[in-house]
Structures are given as C-alpha cells and as structure tokens.
Amino acid sequence: MTPLIRFNTVKRLNLCLNCLSEGHTVSKCSSKNRCKICKKSHHTLLHKANENSEDAEATAPTSKQTVVTSPPKEVPPAIREFVSTSNINAHMSSDTEFLATAVVLIRDGTGQWKICRALLDSCSQVNLVTESLAKILNLSRQRKVTNIVGTGGSSSKIKFETSTIVRSRYNDEEFAVNLLITNRVSGYQPEIDIDVSNWNIPSSINLADENFQQTQGIDVLLGAENFFEILKPHQLKLGLYLPKLQDTSFGRVVSGRYKTTSCIQNFQNRSFVIQFDNTSDEDLNLQLEDMKLTKPALSPEDRMCEQSFVSTIETLPDGRLQVKLPFKDNPSVLGQSYELALRRFLSLEKRLDRNPTVKALYT
Incomplete structure (x- = not known):
C-alpha cells in the first residue's frame, strides 16, 4: 500500500x-x-x-523538468515487506484491476478445515501464508531461510516454511502446498469497494469469492506451482469494460480490468488535448488536438435527470451550489409518512429535553 x-x-x-x-x-x-x-x-x-500537501506541491516537478530518481534506501528489516507482482496496481481514476481471489478451505494442524481468502498468482514462484493465519492453523513449521526478490529488486527474508492441503468448497479437489510464512502476503484487494449490482452475473454459477468486490485482506498466495492445476479452460465474458469469469477448481474467479460507466462517458463526451514533453532523448513531441468523439444518445431516464439538474441548480449567497434531489418515482409512493416522521421528531425533542448535556452536543 x-x-x-x-x-x-x-x-x-x-x-x-x-x-x-x-x-x-x-x-x-x-x-x-x-x-x-x-x-x-x-x-x-x-x-x-x-506530509504537508502544500510542500509536496511546491516541490513537484513541472512537465518539462528532468526528474532524476536516486536509488532506494535500505529498508530496516522491521518494516521490510514482500512485494509480489500481484501488488502492482495501476492507480488510475478510470478503472480498477480485479485480481483472481478465491475463498478456499485449508487444513489446520488437527485435521480440521478452516476458511481463508487466497490470491491466485501465476507470476509468483512461491506459495505464501500470513504469520497470523499460520498461528491460527497451528501448523508445524520448519526453518528455511529464503530471500524473496520482488518487483524493482525489493527483497524480503523468510525464515520458516510450512505445508498443508488446500481444498475447494465446491468439489473434492485438493492441492498439497508448501507455504513460506511471511508477515503480509498482499495489500487489500480490491483497493476500494465496487458496486457490481448491474453486472448481471449469472446466479447459476459458483463464484470462487462471493464478495470479490469488497476490499478485504489476503491470507494465502498460491503461485505458479499450483496455478495451472487450479485453472480450467472455460471463461465467461460479462461484457465490454467488465472483467471475465474464469473457471477454476475453486469456482469462477473474477479477473481483469473494470472501467466505470461514468469514466467511459466522460471520455466519450469530451474533446481533449494530449501532449508529451521530453519523453525521450529525441525530444519526442506528440500532440492530439480536438479529438471529436460521438456523444452517446441519452436514455429517457438520463434525459429527465439532466433536465431536473439544469432547471433546479442555483448558487446560494455564500457561494455554495444547491440542487434538488430528483425522484425516480412519484414521491406519493412513500405513503402517509409525514405524521410518523413528525411524531418521531417530537419524541426525540422530549428525550433531549431530559438530558441537557446530550441536547447541547446534539444541537
């Protein structure tokens, strides 16, 4: 992170x-x-x-300055972290990259099965488990000093290894795995919660991670050793700008890039200029001007929302903007709720009158 x-x-x-x-x-x-x-x-x-944001802005290079980066300083062992290829995230406002996560069963030291969240990473040469999960599982560990080198040359020293069995929740498929024990496997995936209510994911399929859209931690990383055993040939495409559902032994994993509808529309609705300055020793200058893209037709709902916004937006005396909330349906569907709301409000006032301290804080 x-x-x-x-x-x-x-x-x-x-x-x-x-x-x-x-x-x-x-x-x-x-x-x-x-x-x-x-x-x-x-x-x-x-x-x-x-850090002070104003200081950061003052020292930020301009577009035509040459930026020289110094070699990274040695990180103290106490805060050194493993960097997997899975942790490289494109921090773009327009899209989110979903990594393949699965909720699996893992066998503990007594032979019982526990649930954990795994990250499937075909680019990792090792399997990993967090120290916290290893303690919960009470697995026997063997000393194995290993240096893990991640992207950009960052390294992490691993001292212990353990082994267990990972199993699917939907079938009898099992995989024996050797796991290196580390403090942290990966950052939270995804980085932010995503609304997937309009993705139309078929209800008949088994998702490997039912809450893939919610930002959560990772307990286990399964690397290339097991990745292609777990992978199945079938793939389901959800649509344009949406990730894919890849079949695996653990169910369908959601993987790929997702572009939000609002960002796509913003891109399509605008003419823009792109300019790259001093991008190479040859002083390459590429400029795209007035790129006109066809504006998509608005749906009746979008048109109604746009009209409501334009007709009710106003600037208040203090400079703030105010706009009325549009109702998708007629407000009458709320029923006779005014009297009920009024009674609750009066009840709240009476309760606050009995406790002046709380009333002062509330007010």
Missing part, C-alpha cells in the same frame, strides 16, 4: 494511528514509540500520509 492508502485503511478499521492496535485512539495510546522519522504520534509506516 501507499502511505495514504495505509492511513485510510487504519482509519477505516478504527485502529490506533500510533501503535496500530484496536480498542483505543492515538490520544489514549500508552505506547512510548513514535514515528522514527518525525517523532510525532503516528506509526512510521504512516509518516508520508501526514
């Missing part, structure tokens, strides 16, 4: 910004540790999330 994504993830999980533990806030943190870089009350891994 980038420092900003780490920071937002910690806030979303209601963790302490200083020690990353649950149950308290940074103002009540008893840990004596502070950021090793600026000595402030946040974890070192969150340091860049608190």
Whole structure:
C-alpha cells in the first residue's frame, strides 16, 4: 500500500494511528514509540500520509523538468515487506484491476478445515501464508531461510516454511502446498469497494469469492506451482469494460480490468488535448488536438435527470451550489409518512429535553 492508502485503511478499521492496535485512539495510546522519522504520534509506516500537501506541491516537478530518481534506501528489516507482482496496481481514476481471489478451505494442524481468502498468482514462484493465519492453523513449521526478490529488486527474508492441503468448497479437489510464512502476503484487494449490482452475473454459477468486490485482506498466495492445476479452460465474458469469469477448481474467479460507466462517458463526451514533453532523448513531441468523439444518445431516464439538474441548480449567497434531489418515482409512493416522521421528531425533542448535556452536543 501507499502511505495514504495505509492511513485510510487504519482509519477505516478504527485502529490506533500510533501503535496500530484496536480498542483505543492515538490520544489514549500508552505506547512510548513514535514515528522514527518525525517523532510525532503516528506509526512510521504512516509518516508520508501526514506530509504537508502544500510542500509536496511546491516541490513537484513541472512537465518539462528532468526528474532524476536516486536509488532506494535500505529498508530496516522491521518494516521490510514482500512485494509480489500481484501488488502492482495501476492507480488510475478510470478503472480498477480485479485480481483472481478465491475463498478456499485449508487444513489446520488437527485435521480440521478452516476458511481463508487466497490470491491466485501465476507470476509468483512461491506459495505464501500470513504469520497470523499460520498461528491460527497451528501448523508445524520448519526453518528455511529464503530471500524473496520482488518487483524493482525489493527483497524480503523468510525464515520458516510450512505445508498443508488446500481444498475447494465446491468439489473434492485438493492441492498439497508448501507455504513460506511471511508477515503480509498482499495489500487489500480490491483497493476500494465496487458496486457490481448491474453486472448481471449469472446466479447459476459458483463464484470462487462471493464478495470479490469488497476490499478485504489476503491470507494465502498460491503461485505458479499450483496455478495451472487450479485453472480450467472455460471463461465467461460479462461484457465490454467488465472483467471475465474464469473457471477454476475453486469456482469462477473474477479477473481483469473494470472501467466505470461514468469514466467511459466522460471520455466519450469530451474533446481533449494530449501532449508529451521530453519523453525521450529525441525530444519526442506528440500532440492530439480536438479529438471529436460521438456523444452517446441519452436514455429517457438520463434525459429527465439532466433536465431536473439544469432547471433546479442555483448558487446560494455564500457561494455554495444547491440542487434538488430528483425522484425516480412519484414521491406519493412513500405513503402517509409525514405524521410518523413528525411524531418521531417530537419524541426525540422530549428525550433531549431530559438530558441537557446530550441536547447541547446534539444541537
């Protein structure tokens, strides 16, 4: 994760910004540790999330400056992280890349089956399991010192290995796997929750990960050793700009790039200029001007929404914009709800009158 994504993830999980533990806030943190870089009350891994944005803008290079990047500094072992090819994400506002995830059964040290979330990665030469899951499974471990080299030359030292069996939830297929134990396998996948209500995924198929669209952690990474055993030949295309449903031993995995409808329409509705300056030693300059694309016809609903927006938008005295909320259906479908809402409001007022402190805070 980038420092900003780490920071937002910690806030979303209601963790302490200083020690990353649950149950308290940074103002009540008893840990004596502070950021090793600026000595402030946040974890070192969150340091860049608190940098001054104005300073960052002031030092940002212009389009025609030559940017020279220095070699990366040695990362202390305490915060060194494994980097898989699966962790390379194109941070583009227009699309999301879905990686192949599956909810599988994994056998623990007593022979019982536990549920975990796995990432299928054909580019990884090893299988991985998080330290936290290895402890829950109570698997026996053997010492095996291994250096894992990821993208960009980053490395991570692994000390232990374990082995177990991974099984499908939908059939009897099993796979014996050797797993290197690491602190963290991958970042959250996907990075943000995605609305898939209009994807029309067939209800008759078994999804390998029913909540693939919700940002969640990864417990296990299954690499190339098992990837092509798990893979099946059938593939289902959901449509243009949507990922594909690939058949596997664990069910259908959702994999591929998804472009949001709003971003596609914004692209289609605009004329734009693209210019690349100093892109090579040959000083290549490529310019596309006034690229006219056909504007798609609006549906009756879209046209009604557009008309409602244009006719009700207004600027308030303080400079804010105000627009009425459009109703898809006639408000009469709400029924006689006014009296009920009024009674609840009056009831709330009476309750607040009995507790002036709460009333003051509420007001």
